Amino acid sequence: MILQLTKSKLAIDTLRISEAKYRSLFENIDQSVIYLDATGMVMAVNQAAEQLLGLPRDMLIGRKFVDSCFNVIKEDGSDFPEEQQPSLLSLRTGKPVEGVVMGLFNTERQSYLWVAVHSVPEFRVGEHQPHQVLMTLTDITRQKQSEGKLSMASVIFNNIGEGIFVTDKDKKIISVNEAFTTITGFTQQDVYGKSAHFLHSKKNNLKIDDELNKATEGVNSWQGEIWRRHKISMDFPSWTTVSEVKNSSGEATHYVHVFMDITHFKKTQDHLGFLAYHDPLTKLPNRLLLKDRIDHSLQNALREGSQAAVLFLDIDRFKGINDTYGHTVGDGLLRETAKRIKNLVRKEDTVSRYAGDEFVVFMENIPDAKSPAKLAQKLIDTFNTPAYIKGYRLKISTSVGISLFPQNGKDTDTLIKNADAAMYRAKKEGRNNFQYYSQELTTEASEKISMESALRQSLERHELILYYQPQVCLKTGKLVGVESLVRWMHPTLGLMSPRQFIPIAEESGFIVALGEWVLQNACLQMRRWLDQGLNVNKIAVNVSAVQFARSDFVATVEQILQSTKLAPSYLELELTGGSFMDNSEQTIKALNQLVAAGIDLTIDDFGVGCFSFNNLKRIPVKKLKINSSFIVDVLTNINNETITRAVIALGHGLHLQVIAMGIESKAQQNCLVNLGCDEGQGYLYSSPVLPWSNIFQQLGMKPK
Structure with a gap:
């Protein structure tokens, strides 16, 4: 028993001496050594490893090696995945992993420490999985640095x-x-x-x-x-x-x-630039861009002597809508407002969200002072249509103020201020209307817009009437044709002559529908006269330049002739000189198509306006009509007689017939006969009359 205790003590002493020698060797060896357990936790760190890593061992022991404030990279500079690090590979595979190069970030030096790592797994007797791993680190930083700048440059170049x-x-x-x-x-x-x-x-x-x-x-x-x-x-x-x-x-x-x-x-830069000059909600120009555009345009307008206008509009009772339905609906209404305005303005106009529910439209190069009123009325009309926002039906309206350049201001701020003032007057007048900065212009523009609106309704209300005036041969006094003349029976103003409403119809574009109605009804009346046995040679119908500019005008004329069963030879179209102003190939082609169909063409009001004599060479007209302004004084004004004589001579020289309008006396008729005029029209023969009057009996015509 004593012998056994002696042997056991001797074994323990030997083990302690062996452990002490191992610990001394572990601590004093030049090689950096680290022990990790089966989970990758650091169990022991020797002095050399402590110095190499620049960390005290108490910061390393008990933690995973990869968590010890290290950023680990590969040789190519990429991150070293934890699962691929040599210590963990050894633990996982049970095999040694040698010569792996790792870059460990040194916090003290703020640089990478390059090491070659060897990992050797250790096993207990009878176990197949390592219970720990011995990891040695060899400092190769200088070697890596000597590989040098070229290698680093390659890493940078490729990554x-x-x-x-x-x-x-x-x-x-x-x-x-x-x-x-x-x-x-x-x-x-x-x-x-x-x-x-x-x-x-x-x-x-x-x-x-x-x-x-x-x-x-x-x-x-x-x-x-x-x-x-x-x-x-x-x-x-x-x-x-x-x-x-x-x-x-x-x-x-x-x-x-x-x-x-x-x-x-x-794109970001462009977006930021866009936001600097545009409203983010409506995407319209903001007041900064608006001012810049108006400033630039006014310089051109001042140099060219043109006019411009600022329209300031505000959504009536917008605050109530915003408070009742919320800002989301309010924002939707503002976007809808911007859309409606943009759909109505010209391409060259600028639309801006000025502030809140206030919008500004800048119109450059306007034809006259009243033209902005047309846009203002269109804006008012479009706002009268309910807006549907987020499921809500919103009944809205707008008030518009108008200022003019240069009449109401010669700089941007003044024009906007005055348009704003006019807008507030529109609100005081009951909202849902427009006002000029000048009250006089407001009255005139309102009357004109009211007239235009009533004119558009004249067709469906059957307020248009056709009168007819005979055209006679000056030598024989016989009827050669009848001119149709439209009149408007206004519901409050009474019977109106063409001079009072045709310019409005032309400016608004309504002349197209009006002209088609006149042509249709004149051809129908001519058909009735022929069916009654009256020998009427021609029905003359006035055609506006606006009508003639339409590409489908020739087709419209042919369709009307076909529907009324009237031969083209009975139709004569009287065109003002403005119809031929452009002298384009399209115009010449259309004129020739009409003539080829058998329709006669007359240039109306010859001698006034800006008709070019040169056009007479190219257009296939048959007759010139002398304006009545020359006939009224043909007996007393030598200049008018000379002009009339010249026009007649010019027409005959070009093998054209000449007709004079506005003949009121026998003396005027005799003078025109002496000058060689072919035909005449005027109160001497008959005033414009309704189709059922006794005009033909007065001229000696009777049904067959």
């Missing part, structure tokens, strides 16, 4: 996000990085040996090439924006730095081009 391509001294591409291919779509094989200019987009201006040439001749570097080609998709803008590489003799050997795709940046 940097910017595209890089290198050219030789002749500016031929010799190398590209991976980011270059990612950004441009071109591979090394695609561009090798090609000029750097190969990558330039056609969007670059010529100055770019000049700047680059200067940059690569005697200047170390250049920076700037260059548009670059993409192999597959669209060209893109890049921010490029070009650097010159020189040898020891100071000669350029290479050029390094570093660039990034700045498409997103440019």
Whole structure:
């Protein structure tokens, strides 16, 4: 028993001596050693490892090695995944892992410590899984540094996000990085040996090439924006730095081009620029851009002597809508307002959200002072249509104020201020109306718009009436034709002559519908006369220049003749000189089509306006009508007689008939006969009358 205790004590002492020797060896060995348990926790760290890592062991023991304030990277500079680190590989596989190079971040030096790591798993007797792993670290930092800058440059070259391509001294591409291919779509094989200019987009201006040439001749570097080609998709803008590489003799050997795709940046920049000058809710110009545009336009208007207008409009009772239905509905209404305004203005007009529910329309180069009222009325009309926002039916209206340049102000601020004042007067007048800064103009424009509105309803209300005035041969006194003349029986103003409403119809575009109605009803009346056996040779119908400008005018005339079963030879169209102002090929073609169909053409009011004598060579007219202003004084005014004589001579010289209008006396008739005029029309023969009057009996005509 004593012998057994002696042996046991001796074994324990031997073990302690062995452990002490091991601990001394572990602590004093030059090799950095770390023990980790089966979970990867650090169990022991020797002094050499402590010094190498620059961390006290109490910061290491009891923690995972990877969690000990280290950022671990591979040789290529990428992050070293934890599961691939040698200690954990040894624990997982039970096999040694040798010679793995790791970069460990040294917090004290703020730099990477490069180590070669060997990991050896250790097993207990009878176990197949290692219970710990012995890891040794060898400092290879100097070795890595000696591999040097070239290796690091290679890492950067291949992993940097910017595209890089290198050219030789002749500016031929010799190398590209991976980011270059990612950004441009071109591979090394695609561009090798090609000029750097190969990558330039056609969007670059010529100055770019000049700047680059200067940059690569005697200047170390250049920076700037260059548009670059993409192999597959669209060209893109890049921010490029070009650097010159020189040898020891100071000669350029290479050029390094570093660039990034700045498409997103440019879009962001454009978006920020847009927000600086536009309202983010409606996307309309804000007051800053509005002022800039008006300032610029007024300079042109002042130089050219043209007129402009500012319309200031406000949504009536908008605050009530906003408070009742909430800001989401209010915002929706503002967007709908912007849409409705933009749908009505001209392309050259500027629409701005000025503030809150206030909008401004700037009209440049307006034809006259009253024309803005037409837009104002259209705006009022469109706002009278309910808006449907977020399921709510909103009945809205607007009040509009108008100021004019230069009458109501010669600068932007004054024009807007005065338009704003006119808008507030519109609200005081009961809202849902417009007001000029000048009360007189408001009255005139309102009357004109009221007249236009009533005129548009005249057709459906059957207020239009056709009167007829005979045209006679001056030598024989026989009837040669009848001119149809439209009148309007206004519900409050009574019977109105064409001079009172035709200009309004032409300006508003209603003349097209009005003219078609006149032509249809005149042809129907001519058909009735012929059916009654009256020998009427021609029915003359006035055609406006606005009607004639329509591409379907000829087809409309042919359709009406067909529907009324009237032969084209019975129809004569009287056109004002303005119809031929452009003297275009389209106009000439249409005129010839009408004549080819058998319709006679007459130039009405010849001698007034701006009709060109040169047009008479090209247009196939048959007759000239002398304006009545020359006939009224033909007996007493030598100039009028001379002009009348000249027109008649001109017409006959061109083999045209000449008819004079406004004949009121036998003396005028005799004078015109002596001057050689062919036909006449006027109160001497008959005033314009309704079709059922005894006009034909007065002229000696009776039904067959």
